[in-house]
Amino acid sequence: MNFTFPPLQHIPSFDAGLQDFLRIVDESKECCICTHINSDGDSLGSQLGLKLLLEQRGTKVWCMNPSHVPENLRFLPESASIQVFEESRHTELLAKVDTIFVLDGNSPARMRGMEAAIMASPARKAVLDHHQEPAEFAHAYAIDTDACSTAELVFRLVRVLETREGSKYLTKNIAEALYTGIMTDTGNFRFPRTDSDVHRIIAEFLDAGVEPFTVYDNVFNQNPMNRARLLGATLATMQTYHNGKLCIMLVTHEMMRSTETNVDHIEGFVEQSLGIQGVEMGALVVELPDQVKMSLRSKGSLPVNKMAAHFGGGGHINAAGCRSTTHSAAEAVQEIIRISKEYLKKV
Ligand SMILES: [Mn+2]
Incomplete structure (x- = not known):
């Protein structure tokens, strides 16, 4: 229903x-x-x-x-x-x-x-x-x-x-x-x-x-070792776009499989993106079996909740999330790059 x-x-x-x-x-x-x-x-x-x-x-x-x-x-x-x-x-x-x-x-x-x-x-x-x-x-x-x-x-x-x-x-x-x-x-x-x-x-x-x-x-100090391995793999996917203002990381199903982790273990990963010099907006794209989960973060007045709304999600100005069953992880990354351009122009 x-x-x-x-x-x-x-x-x-x-x-x-x-x-x-x-x-x-x-x-x-x-x-x-x-x-x-x-x-x-x-x-x-x-x-x-x-x-x-x-x-x-x-x-x-x-x-x-x-x-x-x-x-x-x-x-x-x-x-x-x-x-x-x-x-x-x-x-x-x-x-x-x-x-x-x-x-x-x-x-x-x-x-x-x-x-x-x-x-x-x-x-x-x-x-x-x-x-x-x-x-x-x-x-x-x-x-x-x-x-x-x-x-x-x-x-x-x-x-x-x-x-x-x-x-x-x-x-x-x-x-x-x-x-x-x-x-x-x-x-x-x-x-x-x-x-x-x-x-x-x-x-x-x-x-x-x-x-x-x-x-x-x-x-925060009770992380299993496999979470640290997944974090390492996730940090290795980090890329910046739009003159370094947007930072995106990706967690694939294969990364979770090989580190024997699940979606619980990615809590807090997205915050790493804002730690990079010059980054104003960060995103973590997670490939789940039946959908793609996106977490968005920003500094200042950049409204990532409005970005999330493009995918039917929501949240706060500086922290928001959304899910899509119609995008692949790679497509979600491209879509975030495309949509964020307008928002980052104003920074
Ligand atoms: Mn709350």
């Missing part, structure tokens, strides 16, 4: 959306928290942070995702409680809860494979997110596209409830989950949205007992 969700016509301000979101939080007794496919540090950190918050307030919580928790994020507190959605086993659960919270994604399409069960459920749906262009499907939208991460928004929720109820909800486990979300979504505190407010939030997490090195070590 094919689901299409129209764009949301009237996006409330974050504060107004948060009031709607809070009303649903207050009324929920049994809920399911979901996040996007190929979960990352922010989606999982937010999900677990919200779970631990709601549980302290007496809500029964299930966490259900379309895909598994990547190995390097299994250190996150209670990540073992996250279930991978299976239609035959979990449709009933999604139908029985009173609320489905959707985090770090703003359309059921981001929960690929779960759309039917989510939309068939009579549960209220509430979105907490920082991405652009939400789809019309939920009862509450707490969206702040200026936030560095969804984890930052969960932290604001923690603070609002602490103030309102005179309780202390920020535990070390919540702080660690949310720290991981902010650390990963800000590229280790270096992306443009890393402002002084973000560092003030981080200070609170450290006061709650988070050890920055331990979190970093868990997330």
Whole structure:
């Protein structure tokens, strides 16, 4: 079945959306928290942070995702409680809860494979997110596209409830989950949205007992050797175009086969492209069995989300992605070179 969700016509301000979101939080007794496919540090950190918050307030919580928790994020507190959605086993659960919270994604399409069960459920749906262009499907939208991460928004929720109820909800486990979300979504505190407010939030997490090195070590220093071999092979494909402003790397199916790696292992590779002197835009093209996956990165005001939209994808101004089933990897490379010309002209 094919689901299409129209764009949301009237996006409330974050504060107004948060009031709607809070009303649903207050009324929920049994809920399911979901996040996007190929979960990352922010989606999982937010999900677990919200779970631990709601549980302290007496809500029964299930966490259900379309895909598994990547190995390097299994250190996150209670990540073992996250279930991978299976239609035959979990449709009933999604139908029985009173609320489905959707985090770090703003359309059921981001929960690929779960759309039917989510939309068939009579549960209220509430979105907490920082991405652009939400789809019309939920009862509450707490969206702040200026936030560095969804984890930052969960932290604001923690603070609002602490103030309102005179309780202390920020535990070390919540702080660690949310720290991981902010650390990963800000590229280790270096992306443009890393402002002084973000560092003030981080200070609170450290006061709650988070050890920055331990979190970093868990997330980034546990790479298997075959990932390093794949990275080496990928760096060897690096080429620049348009007077050195565009840098493209390629991961072929054969490279993954010979290094015994999979798509999980390429996380973070695309960032290498922006490390080259003079490069303004970077791309990683990955050849998968049935499609080509493209990750795009840029500096400054170059909108790679608009580039990704050419292929039906999206994301943020400086980080976006898309997939194509109609281009070969080589064709995708040529298409990126062609489309990026217009954008790079303005730099
Ligand atoms: Mn995020």
